[in-house]
Structures are given as C-alpha cells and as structure tokens.
Amino acid sequence: MYNPLVSYEENLERGPAPEWNRGGFFPAIRYSGTPQFSLFDHPLYLPLGIPAGPLLSAAFVNVALHAGFCMPVYKTVRSRAWRSHPWPNVLRLEKVESTAAGQNPADSTQIQICNPAGADDQRASVQVLPLQQTFLGDPLKSKSLSITNAFGVPSLTPDQWTTDFGSIHDDGFSKGYLPVLSFQGSRLPDGRWIDFLDDTARSAQLAAQCLRKKGGRILEMNVSCPNEAGAPIYSDLKALTETLRCAAEGLSGFPELKLIIKLGVVPDAQIPQSVDVISRYAQGISSINTVSATITTPDGKPALGSGAAHGGVCGYAIRDQALDVVRKLNDARKTLGLSKREFALVGVGGCTTVDDFQKFIDAGADVVHAATGAMWNLQFAGEVAKALKVGFSDGDN
Ligand SMILES: Cc1cc2nc3c(=O)[nH]c(=O)nc-3n(C[C@H](O)[C@H](O)[C@H](O)COP(=O)(O)O)c2cc1C
16 A cells, blocks of 8 residues: 555555555455453454554555555654654565675575664665555565665654644544554654753653554554664663653653564574563563665665665565564573563564464464565455454455
C-alpha cells in the first residue's frame, strides 16, 4: 500500500494506495470466536503485526487492522516535526556484491552482517533497482523480496500526530487487537547527549498521553535506527541504559502502559546484558530493525535519495539473521527467569511466508511482525490465520 514511486510526503497525503497491494485491493477480515492468543495479558486473534515504519498514519493503521494484522505499529514519532530524506526512499535489492564477513552465503540474497554498529568495513554492499508494481503480482518473487529504505524517521508535530492517531477506528482497540505507538528521542546534528536524553523523556511522555487518550496499551521505543548520525543507541550498553532510564522517567505517570524496545542485530556477547538492562526499565523487545549496508545503483552510484552511501536492508535478505537474534534473545529471557507474560519478544525481519512466521514462533517470538512482507501483500494476515485455523470471514474494502 506504500507507493515507492512517489515521495514520503505524497504517500502521507494520499494515504494507502490499493494499487500497491497484491491484486489491487485491500482485504477485510473479520475474526470470529474468542481470541486464542495473547501478548502480556491482552488477547490477540492473531499474533501477527506490522512493525514501525510502513504505517505512516491512522489511515494506514486502519487498513492494516481491517486486513487482519492484530498488532499494527503506528510509525515512529518524535517530539518535533522532522523531514523525510528526499525520494527515492524505497528500492528493491537486486544483487549482493559482498558480504561483511567476506563469506559466500549459501543463498546469494541472504546477507550476513555481523557488526550491528554498522562500521563501514563490516557493511555488505548491495545493488538496488526501483520497485515495479508488476513484480508484486508474482508471489514467488515477492516471497524473496528484499528492499532497502532510508527515510530518516520523519515525523509530524506532536499535535498533528496526536490528532491523527486519534482517528484510528475505536474498533481497532477492542478485544483481540493491540495497536502500538512507536516513538524515539531526536539526536540533533551538533546536539548534546543530555539534550537527547531530555528529548527521549519528553517524547515518551507525549506518546503516552496520546496512547492513553485512545485506551491503547503498548508503546515501542526505537533505539536502532541505522540511518541516523552516530552508532545506533542499542550498540552501546551505557547509552542504552541512560536512554531507557529517561524513557522510564517520561512514562512514570502511566503505569498501565507497557514499553517495548526496538533493537537491531545485537552482537552475541552483548545479548544477555542487553536483555537484563532492558528488563529493568521495559517489558519487552522487538527485533530486528533493518541491517545497514552500502547501497549502490548497478553502475556504482549512491542510489538512495538521502545521498548517503548506506541504507537499511529489510525483507528476505535479513530473515536468517533475525531468526538467530530472536533465538538468542529468547535464551537470554529464559536464563534471566523472565516469563513470556512479564517480558515479551516480538520477532521481526524477513517474515514473508507462513513458514517464516512459524520459524519465528519456534525461535521464541510471542508475536511476529512483517514490514516488507506485508507492505505489498496485505493478504498475508489471512494466509497466517488460515494456517493457524483461526476463524474469520473475508471480503475486500
Ligand atoms: C518503509 C519502512 C520504514 C521503516 N521505518 C521504521 C521506523 O520509523 N522505526 C522503526 O523502528 N523501524 C522502521 N523500519 C524497520 C521495520 O520496522 C523492520 O524492523 C524492518 O523493516 C525489518 O522487517 P522486515 O524485514 O519485515 O521489513 C522501517 C521499515 C520499512 C520497510
């Protein structure tokens, strides 16, 4: 439903585009019976959602809810207006030129990047091309679809996004569904760390006020943006701890809300400590974010509108890495004696098929989120519901 051939602002203004969903229509799913799944204590018809990013506004969230995604995340918001990087923002992965560790992956579209901080010498290099609508009609091709994106986490003003979030249908907050609001603090190019921390607390509070008005229950904090100045926050335990502490301060007046932390590829050695520190301030982890890679056109030029040499890769190419991280996060959760009810795990990264969904559940995810896999295949929720024998009737909008 996101149209990659036009700018972010045009997508926001025009709203979700049915011609950019498989078959050219938006599915409408009505679940029947009592929800059989849950996250924390909240019932869910289907443990499937769309992570922060592709759902730009309430209009996108409403389409995702109708399509049967029970845990849609409203895109990451900030405490101030923030411009998107110029178009193009979304391109299709064409070819992997090199992998970070220098190995030859068995499957050439599976990128292996071991360094989560995205150090230049650890980045894979990939060639990209524009997405074509026709490409999405071929289930075989879209099953292995990988993309890169660079938006820079644009945001409306808090007044604007609070008003917009308010227009998510009230039904979306009824039993069986869990819409989430994602936020993050803003790092200004020459800004001080202390200002970022203050802004994190402020953003958390603004997001909580907005969510409470709608009776929502879950916030997500993004500490893993690969396209921002500096290393992602989660890669430095001290920075992560300080950021979590400030978010918790901002949320001190909202005891009914749960906070999930969005991470990228955490290095193996750091996983136990990361889970430990996060569990002191928050109630769950969503992982992984996109994986940073060098992005070029086939003739070697920077391909993304940001003008930067790198962008975040998502979709099929990062699936195995995402599964590996989820498995290890789940091991750490068990070692720390945290139950699924007290500390949730959302599996994200390259889930495009029912088989992938099951792999994430088997790896320990309580809920699975699909961004690339859902962006042009909103029928995916129906496919998972059918496989899990969840009762529903369907039609189209
Ligand atoms: C168009 C787009 C925009 C995104 N924007 C955000 C964002 O604002 N905040 C965030 O935490 N993750 C963002 N992401 C990352 C996704 O939430 C997800 O972690 C990543 O795409 C991996 O999932 P996938 O392989 O299913 O696409 C974005 C992804 C896409 C495709």
